[in-house]
Amino acid sequence: MTTGSQGNQLPWVEKYRPKTLADVVGNAATVDRLRVIEENGNCPHLLLSGLPGIGKTTSVHCLAHALLGDAYKEAVLELNASDDRGIDVVRNKIKAFAQKKVSLPPGRHKIIILDEADSMTPGAQQALRRTMELYAKTTRFAFACNQSNKIIEPLQSRCAILRFGRLRDEEVLQRLVEISKQEGVQYSDEGLAAVVFTADGDLRQAVNNLQSTWTGLGFVSPDNVFVVCDQPHPIIVRTMLEACAKGDIDTALEKLDEVWNTGYSSVDIVTTLFRVTRTLDSLAEPVKLDFIKEIGWTHMRVLEGVGTLLQLSGLLSRLARTAIDPKLVTYT
Template identity: 75%
Template sequence: MATSSSNGKAPSYELPWVEKYRPLKLDDVVGNAATIDRLKVIQEDGNCPHLLISGLPGIGKTTSVHCLAHALLGDAYKEGVLELNASDERGIDVVRNKIKSFAQKKVSLPPGRHKIIILDEADSMTGGAQQALRRTMEIYANTTRFCFACNQSNKIIDPIQSRCAILRYGKLSDEEVMKRLMEICDMEKVEHSKDGLAALVFTSEGDMRQAINNLQSTWTGLGFVSPDNVFKVCDQPHPVTIRAMLGACYKGDIDTAMEKLDEVWNLGYAAVDIVTTIFRVVKTMDSIPEAVKLEFIKEIGWTHMRILEGVSTVIQLGGLLSRLCKMHLSPKLFEVKT
């Protein structure tokens, strides 16, 4: 617990950067410009339909809904919005009681506006609870609108999907994540190298929330954002070692590849972390021809599947490297047919 300073000032609490720099307006949301433009049209029109927003974690789904709700309701936001997260109990009883009672509640809102119920991580709701929502959505449509945010829209039952305008969010591009990280670095005066920010983008895989959290963790813990520090904080195998391993496989040098594998394995990384990093690194290697890269990805995919099924041993990874090296001995595999 923070204590007050000697001069009697109130204690200062450091907000997590992911909250401190969370967008408050739709204009501030990074990426998915086409989808955000659709939300801006709803904001200007004022008549919000039921919404179903799907996409990967950390790309701004819930934030966008909150920005829209703030813009539509203004000062009445607190009274006019009910948010239920996956951490809340959301069975049939909650739908029948809490959601229904909020939909029935009379609230003073700006003219032409509706109450908004935000159901975050809606794909984790039980089938029975989703069925119970169908009638509630219809009965109270004049006063209340529902916004569902989920990672996988196919887990939302069809009757609810047909009642909603569906918005799909794509993964953020590396350039969009990099631009936002540089803005935060300038505002927080974070000492960093360009390669350090590139490492953050690499580890986040389009997840803005993870990128900002990793940036804060690296800066707070180690005082400088460099590639080595980032991979230390994220606890992922270093791509440089993985790149050298794949380069040796492409040349058919099994001894060097196995040395690099032993080096990574002895650092204590799990097989699934190693094979995931191998997959991400091979996609970025320009030194490997496209046809060879596709065959490499195919083999890595099979190995990833076996590891997820429970066979997570170094022998499994060694077998992968030997099969990748073997491709070097089969040049006919990569001949382009004319």
């Protein structure tokens, strides 16, 4: 448990947030491109896209700190999705910051960071086009977003596009071990593996889950992790899938009832089915691909609102039939 100074009271995602690009976990090729910009000092407009919790915004802040040094506070403006970022904000707040005179190191520029940029209205994005051109000599823009296709083409063409991928399990695990040693966390290897499983490549989620489990239950074990994170236990889901692989639909349906009666939603169950299938070594590769395809179809139906026990039971029956004879399965 963490007690004492204010620094120890910080959430671990903030306490252990990387301060330099060298500390950023994963996406080595993309981070190396940022390090080249850091060394040259000439920062273009940037568009960073990728899933949540994999280091996009943190990388931009690390780059800004390296480029601007002590001028960071005066020369960086960050707007998040929680801020109003309509046309008025672009015309007033962003434009006013771009016009502001700030003492900077030679050859450096002010930086405007727009986090969750894909939630900006198309009108606000259109208004940015001219602003980016007018103040290009003094100001650079960095857009961080989950889906780059929601950024209009004129903005994309003005930016160097950097794509961040999901972090590998080994990278997440290594960082969790480092934090656990710093905080004196008691854990089992299986417990940390469970944290990595629940995060699914999202390092921020992994660190939050680690802190929640340790703070709440005092030991990081698989059972404690899945209680705190409130996800279906993958061992039960694995048993369900292995029964389907053998064509034993009765056992699979029993396990499904067990999970369903615990109160998990259809989305939780289908998502865990996908994650476990992806790592299930006992399945032959062609069968695994068929399983993933079938789970994907069901996931789509669940997201459209058909999240009943009957829908999930139908999924298991199709998985069992796929394992017996793939030719019997038709996709509609």
